[in-house]
Amino acid sequence: MVRNIVVLGGSSHPQLAHSICVNLGIPPGRIILSKFAVGETRVEIQDSVRGKDVFILQSGCGRVNDHLMELFITISACKTASAKRVTVVLPLFPYSRQPDIPYNKLGAPLSKAPANKPEGFTFESRPATPRLVDHPMSLSGPSAGGLENRLTRLALEQRNQQESAPNGGMATSMRRTYTSDSVNGVPKTPGPGSTLGGGEWLPGHGFKAQAGYKQWVAQAGTLIADLLTCAGADHVITMDLHDPQYQGFFDIPVDNLYGRPLLQKYIQYSIPDYQNAVIVSPDAGGAKRATAIADALGMEFALIHKERRPTRITDRQNATMMLVGDIAGKVAILVDDLADTSNTITRAAKLLKNKGKATKVYALVTHGLFSGDAIDRINASALDKVVVTNTVPQHEHQRLCNKLEVLDVGGVFAEAVRRVHHGESISVLFRYD
Numbered sequence: 001m002v003r004n005i006v007v008l009g010g011s012s013h014p015q016l017a018h019s020i021c022v023n024l025g026i027p028p029g030r031i032i033l034s035k036f037a038v039g040e041t042r043v044e045i046q047d048s049v050r051g052k053d054v055f056i057l058q059s060g061c062g063r064v065n066d067h068l069m070e071l072f073i074t075i076s077a078c079k080t081a082s083a084k085r086v087t088v089v090l091p092l093f094p095y096s097r098q099p100d101i102p103y104n105k106l107g108a109p110l111s112k113a114p115a116n117k118p119e120g121f122t123f124e125s126r127p128a129t130p131r132l133v134d135h136p137m138s139l140s141g142p143s144a145g146g147l148e149n150r151l152t153r154l155a156l157e158q159r160n161q162q163e164s165a166p167n168g169g170m171a172t173s174m175r176r177t178y179t180s181d182s183v184n185g186v187p188k189t190p191g192p193g194s195t196l197g198g199g200e201w202l203p204g205h206g207f208k209a210q211a212g213y214k215q216w217v218a219q220a221g222t223l224i225a226d227l228l229t230c231a232g233a234d235h236v237i238t239m240d241l242h243d244p245q246y247q248g249f250f251d252i253p254v255d256n257l258y259g260r261p262l263l264q265k266y267i268q269y270s271i272p273d274y275q276n277a278v279i280v281s282p283d284a285g286g287a288k289r290a291t292a293i294a295d296a297l298g299m300e301f302a303l304i305h306k307e308r309r310p311t312r313i314t315d316r317q318n319a320t321m322m323l324v325g326d327i328a329g330k331v332a333i334l335v336d337d338l339a340d341t342s343n344t345i346t347r348a349a350k351l352l353k354n355k356g357k358a359t360k361v362y363a364l365v366t367h368g369l370f371s372g373d374a375i376d377r378i379n380a381s382a383l384d385k386v387v388v389t390n391t392v393p394q395h396e397h398q399r400l401c402n403k404l405e406v407l408d409v410g411g412v413f414a415e416a417v418r419r420v421h422h423g424e425s426i427s428v429l430f431r432y433d
């Protein structure tokens with residue numbers, strides 16, 4: 001029994017909030033979550049949180065945006081009600097698949113060297129780093145009169161040119177700006193043909209973005225981190241972040257728990273003759289995660305190369321998949337962090353059985369979102385078993401799919417909550433053996 005602690009469950013995953021409270025031996029905090037007719041979220045906390053250590057559980061599933069707003073309001077309500085500390089427990093971190101740098105189909109950042117340059121790219125600094133000797137106004141090097149004198153003379157010459165121009169200096173002035181000769185050598189407005197972040201400045205047309213370049217893609221990762229801290233979150237606990245570097249977006253502590261110990265135990269205790277099975281990563285992004293399990297259990301490893309970041313859903317569905325490794329006559333165990341449409345795991349299973357000649361295919365996934373017709377896809381697939389954790393609700397999925405097995409993360413999160421509350425180390429939860 002822990003004291004001075006309140007655990008509030010959001011509407012995304014009440015079962016997990018209940019499981020955490022049962023593990024901690026405390027009753028769940030009382031909270032009313034409702035909506036106005038227009039769709040606005042209303043939150044009312046019915047227990048006193050003054051001076052208490054508050055934990056709010058909300059997972060990034062279902063109506064993700066509604067749940068996020070509900071979370072922000074609940075955090076803010078706790079802070080204004082004088083909670084001592086507010087820890088946000090996000091078993092599946094929302095928006096974690098939207099890294100800050102936009103990627104193109106081939107995986108490289110979308111900003112690239114202009115295609116119209118024959119050399120393709122340059123190591124030169126553009127615009128060129130200003131050097132005194134390069135400047136048209138420089139006399140005979142750095143010692144000739146000093147920078148201040150030259151700037152004064154430059155300003156004087158500009159004024160004289162403007163005064164002598166037939167239209168009062170407008171044309172000259174515009175030309176000077178356009179050809180980028182500002183005082184310090186750095187253009188105020190890019191000159192014709194000059195490039196800026198993968199585009200081109202064309203006279204009369206302004207900035208023309210290069211094809212495929214999306215310079216205004218929203219940076220959702222930073223925004224979500226900022227919104228959470230702005231609402232008043234003091235600490236975040238999550239599991240298997242898709243992009244672990246997400247932690248760096250926060251200036252509050254973020255504990256990223258691993259689903260790996262649970263998945264590893266499942267392999268050891270529930271897959272017969274697991275030592276002869278092969279761990280398979282369905283894409284390069286998950287290779288590190290999968291090899292860690294293979295290494296820990298002394299198992300073989302294979303990789304499926306999937307084209308990364310297709311731009312459209314049809315591209316994703318038709319993305320080329322190639323198997324690297326030998327799985328013939330063996331059990332293949334796919335390991336991934338999440339299954340959303342389940343295209344990745346079902347297509348991988350088909351490849352493993354058809355081309356790889358695997359005898360059986362398991363898929364072990366931390367976050368089983370199973371959006372849309374994902375469950376139907378699994379039912380019709382070559383997958384023999386799909387094992388997920390309950391970081392998102394699984395009751396309905398289990399009812400529809402008898403290939404699905406669910407591992408409970410309630411105990412892991414309850415232990416993390418208990419340790420954070422008592423100021424104990426939670427690194428023990430990161431151990432895999």
Ligand SMILES: O=P(O)(O)OC[C@H]1O[C@H](OP(=O)(O)OP(=O)(O)O)[C@H](O)[C@@H]1O
Pocket residue numbers: 097282283284285286308309336337338339340341342343344345
């Ligand atoms: O069930 P699905 O709809 O197929 O989605 C699941 C896949 O999406 C994620 O990877 P992502 O495609 O974002 O690429 P990455 O791992 O290279 O970042 C995840 O790691 C899975 O591999």
